[in-house]
Each structure stands twice: as C-alpha cells, then as structure tokens.
Amino acid sequence: MSVVIIGGGISGLALAHGLRSRGTGVTLLESDPRLGGNIQTRSRDGFITEAGPNSFVDREPTLRALAASLGIEDRIRTADPAAKRRYIYTRGKLRAVPLSPPALLKSDVLPLGAKLRMMGELFTRRAPEGEESLADFGRRHVGRTATAVLVDAMQTGIYAGDVEALSVGAIFPKVVELERKHRSLVLGMARTQAEARKALPPGAGAPKPTGLVASFDGGLRVLVDALARALGPAARTGARVLGLRREGNGWRLAVEERGQQAELAAEKVVLAVPAYVAAGLLRPLDEALAERVEGIAYAPVAVVHLGFAPGSLPPPDGFGFLVPSVERRRLLGAIHASSTFPWRAEGGRILYTCMVGGAKRPDLVELDDAALVTLAREELRDLAGVTAEPVFTEVIPWKRGIPQYNVGHLARVEAIAEGVARLPGLYLTGNAYKGVGLTDCIRNSQALSDTLAR
Incomplete structure (x- = not known):
C-alpha cells in the first residue's frame, strides 16, 4: 500500500512515522521549505522562543511513547515546580488560581457571592438537549461570575475563543460525559476518584496523575527534527499539491516541486493540512464537503x-x-x-x-x-x-x-466524516477536527495510522 500525506505539521509527521513503523510506504509532501507547521522553535540573543505551541501537558503516554520510539524521551523536560502556580487578572489585579476546591473557598479569585454559588454545583440541573455553549454549561454548573472569570480564562489559554460560542461537547467531551453520568461535576469527580482508588492493588495509595507542563530541552523543534530524521527522504519540503483526482482504485496528485510539475500516484491520500487548505483541495471533488470544512473558523x-x-x-x-x-x-x-x-x-x-x-x-x-x-x-x-x-x-x-470548535462543531465533524467516506481512500486529520493540542494531534494521527495499516 502507498500513502501520500499532504502536510508536514505535527499531525502529518506523526502519521507518517506511525505508518512507516508498520512497514507502509509513505510519501509526505510539505509546501513550505521546512517541516513542523506552526511548531517553530527559535534561538537568538540568549533566548529560546516558540512561535506556536509553547509546551504540552505530560498527562498521557501518547507523546512520550512517540518520543521514546524516536530516541528522544530523555530530552523531555518538565516545567519548574513553581509553574503549578497560575494567575488570573480580575477585579484590577493578578490573583492566584486555587489548586483545589478547599483552596477556592479561601482564595480571593472570586467574590464571596460567586463562591457560594459554586457550592450549589451539587444541585445542578441536567443538560438540555442538543449542543451547548461553554458559557451556558458554565452558568448552569458554577454561575455567571465564575463562568465569566474562571471558565473564560481556562478556554482563553487553549482556544483564545468566545466562551459564548465554543461548544462544550467539542472542546471538553470528558466533562460533558462526567455530567451525563453523574449530573453534578463535583459528585462525578468524587465518584470517579473513589472508583480509581478501589481499582488500585492493596498498598498502592491514591492515583497520582502528573498533569505536568513539559517540553524538550531545546524546545518543541527537537520533536520535529527527530521525526524528520526518521522519515528521511520520504518527507519532501517545497512540494505543493495543486490538485488531486480519483483514478481507478487510487488517486493521482498534481505536484509542483522546485519549479517542476509532475503527477504522483497513491492508493490512499491524507489531508493533514489546516481546514481552509483542505477545503481548496476538496472543492473540485465535493463542493458541499469543502464548504463544511471551510466553515471551521x-x-x-x-x-x-x-x-x-x-x-x-x-x-x-x-x-x-x-x-x-x-x-x-x-x-x-x-x-x-x-x-x-x-x-x-x-x-x-x-x-x-x-x-x-x-x-x-x-x-x-x-x-x-x-x-x-x-x-x-x-x-x-x-x-x-x-x-x-x-x-x-x-x-x-x-x-x-x-x-474554533463553536456550537455545531460536533455535527459539522460528523457531516465531514460522512462526506469523506464517499471518497474512498481519502482521509482528513489535523487540529481542526478533534482536539487542538499537540498531544491530541499525535493521538489522532496514531489512531489513523492504525486504521490505514489495517
């Protein structure tokens, strides 16, 4: 089987590496002269800066497993312990974010009335039918003030979005599932922790998820460079895909590379590019599908x-x-x-x-x-x-x-999946669909590599 991946960001790179490790023939095409997409680590005048993602949360094995397969796991560096302290600017000053519910009661990040309203979360009514905005979800559970301060600040650090527009089911699916099962988030977290403790072997103690912020000792570029080395000539930069068409049981791609145009054949094609780029390639194939993809803000x-x-x-x-x-x-x-x-x-x-x-x-x-x-x-x-x-x-x-995973995103992604299914051998991946974080992209690409390898 031959697979062509269009896009050399972290999604495309992780997918190509996963397929190659399974013995699948892969060609990755990136239009820019460099790989990595918006991961761009720079070093100048004694400073190391990140142009895009700044770090990742070391909460699950996904990224570590990839780093280990590349021989760079020992270069992962967790943040200084002081980084656990975070602040919100509210009511005219920086105020520390409490790290636990008891600490919230003692903190000044919210006024007394808002803290009392948060205590009523135990009596939250169940969610209405349909997709709900993060703001509506927050107001139901913790009240208006806590939503305007804590919930909005939380999403700002991830999406830089509009709390009134973002879909809670799309951006925080585990939280929505917790509510579905337990109604109250507080009750749900307490029950989940109790179940986790019961599942531990005797003497193991309480579970201790790290959740630590981490990077690599030379910045996130270390991961990109390792993937590039592993892929070697299979990853081609300066290669712009002008179009693709279905031919027989496979695909043909028109590619411009170093001023020359050529065609490339593939059994399967993966668009690992931003949604607005994918829409341009999809439009000649399916106008309605392209519009749905382009509609992702x-x-x-x-x-x-x-x-x-x-x-x-x-x-x-x-x-x-x-x-x-x-x-x-x-x-x-x-x-x-x-x-x-x-x-x-x-x-x-x-x-x-x-x-x-x-x-x-x-x-x-x-x-x-x-x-x-x-x-x-x-x-x-x-x-x-x-x-x-x-x-x-x-x-x-x-x-x-x-x-932006705004209200309607879940239905949009489902409709996109149905449209793509009508184009055999074509797939989409990237941060526009099911998670914007670095770890999300890697996890989704690994799942797709499993599907393609099967």
Whole structure:
C-alpha cells in the first residue's frame, strides 16, 4: 500500500512515522521549505522562543511513547515546580488560581457571592438537549461570575475563543460525559476518584496523575527534527499539491516541486493540512464537503516575546496569567517562559510570551510589529507592573491561529466524516477536527495510522 500525506505539521509527521513503523510506504509532501507547521522553535540573543505551541501537558503516554520510539524521551523536560502556580487578572489585579476546591473557598479569585454559588454545583440541573455553549454549561454548573472569570480564562489559554460560542461537547467531551453520568461535576469527580482508588492493588495509595507542563530541552523543534530524521527522504519540503483526482482504485496528485510539475500516484491520500487548505483541495471533488470544512473558523493570535536583561526586573512567579474578556483588556495573557523553563533564557535573563487577539479581538493581530510590542509592554506594565525596557523582542502573527470548535462543531465533524467516506481512500486529520493540542494531534494521527495499516 502507498500513502501520500499532504502536510508536514505535527499531525502529518506523526502519521507518517506511525505508518512507516508498520512497514507502509509513505510519501509526505510539505509546501513550505521546512517541516513542523506552526511548531517553530527559535534561538537568538540568549533566548529560546516558540512561535506556536509553547509546551504540552505530560498527562498521557501518547507523546512520550512517540518520543521514546524516536530516541528522544530523555530530552523531555518538565516545567519548574513553581509553574503549578497560575494567575488570573480580575477585579484590577493578578490573583492566584486555587489548586483545589478547599483552596477556592479561601482564595480571593472570586467574590464571596460567586463562591457560594459554586457550592450549589451539587444541585445542578441536567443538560438540555442538543449542543451547548461553554458559557451556558458554565452558568448552569458554577454561575455567571465564575463562568465569566474562571471558565473564560481556562478556554482563553487553549482556544483564545468566545466562551459564548465554543461548544462544550467539542472542546471538553470528558466533562460533558462526567455530567451525563453523574449530573453534578463535583459528585462525578468524587465518584470517579473513589472508583480509581478501589481499582488500585492493596498498598498502592491514591492515583497520582502528573498533569505536568513539559517540553524538550531545546524546545518543541527537537520533536520535529527527530521525526524528520526518521522519515528521511520520504518527507519532501517545497512540494505543493495543486490538485488531486480519483483514478481507478487510487488517486493521482498534481505536484509542483522546485519549479517542476509532475503527477504522483497513491492508493490512499491524507489531508493533514489546516481546514481552509483542505477545503481548496476538496472543492473540485465535493463542493458541499469543502464548504463544511471551510466553515471551521480560526481565531487570529499574535505571539509577542519580550526579553529582559538579568537583574532588570524580579523574576515573575509561576506559569503566567490569563485575562478574561470581561476585563476588556488587550492582552489574552502571558506565559512566564523563563520561570516555567529556566533553560529557555541564559544567564538570568527573563522572557515573557504574550498573546494578543483571539476570537474577540481579531483586529489587534492586524497591527504591525512595533505596535504589537508597544501594546504588550503597556499591558504588562498595567497588569503585572513590568516597567523595564526589553532587550529582545519578537512578534509572530498568526492570521489563522487556533481552530474554533463553536456550537455545531460536533455535527459539522460528523457531516465531514460522512462526506469523506464517499471518497474512498481519502482521509482528513489535523487540529481542526478533534482536539487542538499537540498531544491530541499525535493521538489522532496514531489512531489513523492504525486504521490505514489495517
């Protein structure tokens, strides 16, 4: 069997590696001169920065297993223990996010009335029929204030989206399943933990999931480079697919590579590209399918790195902070990159990674680099008291940054799957469908490699 994968981001790379490890013939085509998609680690002036994903959560074996197969598991570095501390900017100041329900009662992240309302979660009514927005789900369970502050901040750190538009079933399916089984999330978590303890062998103690933030010692590019080495010449950069058509029991692809056009035959084709790119390739095959795929919205996000000289300001505490949209600020949040991963800034330098834009403020991503640096500096000054002059700046605008799983996404993905099934030998994968995180992409690609290998 021969498989052609279009797209050399983490989804395409992980899929190609999985298929090759099963003995399947694979060709990966990437139009850019480099592999990795939005994973772009850069090193300059004593700072290591990430243009796209900053890290991953080491909660399941998916990514570690891939790293082990590539011989780079020993290069995984978990975040500094202080990174467990996170902050939300609310009611005029940064406030620590409580790490447990008892800590929430003592914290000042919510006013007293909102905390009392959260205690009523035990009596939450069941979900209505149909897909529900994250905001409606949050208000039913924890109330308006907690939804506007905690729930919105939580999604901002992942999707940079609109809490009123995002589908809770699409972005947090396990939470929805917990509600379905137990009605109350608090009861569901308590029962789940009790069941897990009963399942442990005697003397094993309580389960201890890590959930630690992690990266690689040279940044996420380490993973991309290892995959590229493993694939070798099977991964071809600068190869743009102009179109594809069904021919017999397989496919033919029109490819432009180094100024030359040629055709490539394949039994199976996988589109591991952003939804808007996939739509362009699908349109000549199925207009309705292309429209459904193209209908997946993307939130624009600009990443602004600000680096400071050693001793110019106190090292920031914890992982960073998020800003709920109710605060009407221009910053989505900031990662304390040098505190989370000290090896990303040499000699005591300090690195902030600021996020601007999102679904609610797409206009900000249209600003030029100088204006975005000024915006980030002003917001850091007002929100976190950072007044020092940066010695390092870097701006990466993503006009189509993060896929938005808005209400209707589950039905859309189901309809897309039905449409793709009418095109035998064609498959879709990537962060636009069933998970935007690095681990999600790898897990979904591994599942697809199992399907194709069968």
